[in-house]
Amino acid sequence: xxxxxxxxxxxxxxxxxxxxxxxxxxxxxxxxxxxxxxxxxxxxxxxxxxxxxxxxxxxxxxxxxxxxxxxxxxxxxxxxxxxxxxxxxxxxxxxxxxxxxxxxxxxxxxxxxxxxxxxxxxxxxxxxxxxxxxxxxxxxxxxxxxxxxxxxxxxxxxxxxxxxxxxxxxxxxxxxxxxxxxxxxxxxxxxxxxxxxxxxxxxxxxxxxxxxxxxxxxxxxxxxxxxxxx
Amino acid sequence: xxxxxxxxxxxxxxxxxxxxxxxxxxxxxxxxxxxxxxxxxxxxxxxxxxxxxxxxxxxxxxxxxxxxxxxxxxxxxxxxxxxxxxxxxxxxxxxxxxxxxxxxxxxxxxxxxxxxxxxxxxxxxxxxxxxxxxxxxxxxxxxxxxxxxxxxxxxxxxxxxxxxxxxxxxxxxxxxxxxxxxxxxxxxxxxxxxxxx
Amino acid sequence: xxxxxxxxxxxxxxxxxxxxxxxxxxxxxxxxxxxxxxxxxxxxxxxxxxxxxxxxxxxxxxxxxxxxxxxxxxxxxxxxxxxxxxxxxxxxxxxxxxxxxxxxxxxxxxxxxxxxxxxxxxxxxxxxxxxxxxxxxxxxxxxxxxxxxxxxxxxxxxxxxxxxxxxxxxxxxxxxxxxxxxxxxxxxxxxxxxxxxxxxxxxxxxxxxxxxx
Numbered sequence: 155x156x157x158x159x160x161x162x163x164x165x166x167x168x169x170x171x172x173x174x175x176x177x178x179x180x181x182x183x184x185x186x187x188x189x190x191x192x193x194x195x196x197x198x199x200x201x202x203x204x205x206x207x208x209x210x211x212x213x214x215x216x217x218x219x220x221x222x223x224x225x226x227x228x229x230x231x232x233x234x235x236x237x238x239x240x241x242x243x244x245x246x247x248x249x250x251x252x253x254x255x256x257x258x259x260x261x262x263x264x265x266x267x268x269x270x271x272x273x274x275x276x277x278x279x280x281x282x283x284x285x286x287x288x289x290x291x292x293x294x295x296x297x298x299x300x301x302x303x304x305x306x307x308x309x310x311x312x313x314x315x316x317x318x319x320x321x322x323x324x325x326x327x328x329x330x331x332x333x334x335x336x337x338x339x340x341x342x343x344x345x346x347x348x349x350x351x352x353x354x355x356x357x358x359x360x361x362x363x364x365x366x367x368x369x370x371x372x373x374x375x376x377x378x379x380x381x382x383x384x
Numbered sequence: 385x386x387x388x389x390x391x392x393x394x395x396x397x398x399x400x401x402x403x404x405x406x407x408x409x410x411x412x413x414x415x416x417x418x419x420x421x422x423x424x425x426x427x428x429x430x431x432x433x434x435x436x437x438x439x440x441x442x443x444x445x446x447x448x449x450x451x452x453x454x455x456x457x458x459x460x461x462x463x464x465x466x467x468x469x470x471x472x473x474x475x476x477x478x479x480x481x482x483x484x485x486x487x488x489x490x491x492x493x494x495x496x497x498x499x500x501x502x503x504x505x506x507x508x509x510x511x512x513x514x515x516x517x518x519x520x521x522x523x524x525x526x527x528x529x530x531x532x533x534x535x536x537x538x539x540x541x542x543x544x545x546x547x548x549x550x551x552x553x554x555x556x557x558x559x560x561x562x563x564x565x566x567x568x569x570x571x572x573x574x575x576x577x578x579x580x581x
Numbered sequence: 582x583x584x585x586x587x588x589x590x591x592x593x594x595x596x597x598x599x600x601x602x603x604x605x606x607x608x609x610x611x612x613x614x615x616x617x618x619x620x621x622x623x624x625x626x627x628x629x630x631x632x633x634x635x636x637x638x639x640x641x642x643x644x645x646x647x648x649x650x651x652x653x654x655x656x657x658x659x660x661x662x663x664x665x666x667x668x669x670x671x672x673x674x675x676x677x678x679x680x681x682x683x684x685x686x687x688x689x690x691x692x693x694x695x696x697x698x699x700x701x702x703x704x705x706x707x708x709x710x711x712x713x714x715x716x717x718x719x720x721x722x723x724x725x726x727x728x729x730x731x732x733x734x735x736x737x738x739x740x741x742x743x744x745x746x747x748x749x750x751x752x753x754x755x756x757x758x759x760x761x762x763x764x765x766x767x768x769x770x771x772x773x774x775x776x777x778x779x780x781x782x783x784x785x786x787x788x789x790x791x792x793x794x
Contacts, residue, residue: 455664476670
């Protein structure tokens with residue numbers, strides 16, 4: 155059984171992702187009750203928050219792999235960390251986009267500084283974009299792997315520190331947030347929908363991660379082989 | 385002292401060094417030859433510990449405090465005087481009787497009169513002699529010289545050959561990469577010829 | 582242990598001495614920061630609040646710091662001569678500590694001019710502001726030195742360093758402006774101290790991975 159699972163793991167994962175996504179989408183759009191305060195626009199929450207959480211998971215995973223590269227000299231961890239950052243940025247951009255759409259629907263503006271999560275993702279987006287610049291302008295090799303790893307670790311630490319900074323900044327510079335939104339008071343059915351959507355996002359993320367990582371590994375192997383031939 | 389098996393180093397897509405095997409014992413003198421681009425400098429930097437191999441294995445049985453490396457760059461600070469430069473390295477290498485040793489080396493390599501001038505004002509030959517002082521300051525048991533004769537003037541070359549001929553320190557292992565192996569006559573006990581990868 | 586601090590002292594002395602002789606970085610920083618403060622006058626409308634002036638000061642300090650950081654590792658010369666230090670038996674983190682100390686010193690020199698200029702042009706300088714500046718300096722020096730070593734291995738290093746540095750500097754700006762203006766500056770000063778502690782330790786520990794080939 156476990157051999158079969160290992161060989162077909164990718165397919166299983168992708169299928170699970172597809173099933174969960176369809177279920178989650180269905181639940182979110184059709185089954186979950188409408189929010190009393192915010193109306194139909196609240197449904198974006200079922201995408202926005204899972205996407206954000208998935209991005210956090212990716213950045214944390216990237217930092218973990220980075221740590222393994224530095225501590226255990228695990229060379230494979232370089233590609234894993236890089237892929238995780240890549241995926242994290244994609245989901246991060248999705249968070250910004252869905253958050254922006256939600257803001258437009260709810261309050262009529264495409265951006266607001268009082269939405270802490272959005273501001274945090276903006277900072278993280280800047281930070282991890284610089285990660286790619288760092289990687290692209292350094293020659294491939296052990297030094298680039300180690301430097302990227304240290305930077306990814308810094309990112310994980312920056313996350314909570316930035317969040318704290320944003321809160322402090324709010325109190326100082328934006329004393330009365332114009333747009334206030336508490337997390338929706340979730341009923342049981344809402345919570346169920348949320349969980350399904352979260353599971354869907356995570357499995358989708360895992361699938362994409364595997365595909366991307368395999369692709370990068372194949373690229374690296376191809377390059378190696380081409381070298382051996384010349 | 386030095387053991388290498390299939391040693392290789394790659395920079396991005398470019399292979400600077402491949403499949404090098406070395407077995408060097410303490411007290412031996414290795415001469416490394418090869419045309420430009422054959423990876424001599426890369427090899428020397430690997431031995432010095434400034435690079436890590438990307439292929440194969442390398443074992444150097446000594447620690448950083450006992451390796452002396454003369455590279456293309458004199459590795460001195462242009463704004464400081466020769467005295468200040470050697471004092472810095474003397475402190476970092478924890479040399480006892482630092483002042484005496486520095487004075488002795490500066491004198492021996494003919495830099496005593498220039499000891500308080502900014503290094504930027506020295507000629508290339510004098511700079512390389514200063515680099516040699518830096519390399520020998522801590523009496524290394526592994527001496528690595530990367531193309532030492534290229535930047536040395538006549539006087540400097542004489543002094544270097546003199547130094548290489550000295551019996552002290554005992555069991556000093558020497559690795560020299562050079563375009564002009566004739567100058568070393570029959571000092572080398574081992575040779576390594578590198579070819580461009 | 583005493584050997585470690587002896588190394589740090591020797592290396593920091595070297596950095597300060599090199600700057601003293603070459604007089605590259607600090608004069609440029611002084612001129613830049615005063616120039617920036619002047620430019621800001623023309624960028625701010627007449628009735629600008631204290632907030633705007635304080636914010637501008639911190640931006641000026643940030644970019645002045647970048648000048649120092651770009652210089653400390655990124656200069657071509659520095660890129661090769663550090664090999665001499667890497668060959669030496671000293672701990673790599675000692676190199677980081679020494680460089681951070683010298684960057685801190687350069688920043689302090691620049692601020693010794695910038696703050697009086699700010700007081701002259703805009704607003705009186707409070708103790709909280711000075712404390713905020715001192716704490717922010719630590720963070721800038723610590724993180725900036727590490728990032729400088731990262732950027733030194735890359736192409737277009739002078740462009741890369743500001744990109745790497747700015748997101749990490751955001752918390753420092755928040756802390757600094759907060760310390761200058763808020764009613765309870767202690768909270769912001771505490772935050773700056775927290776940032777300094779976390780990132781200094783992280784930078785100290787990870788420096789050797791970033792500076793060796």
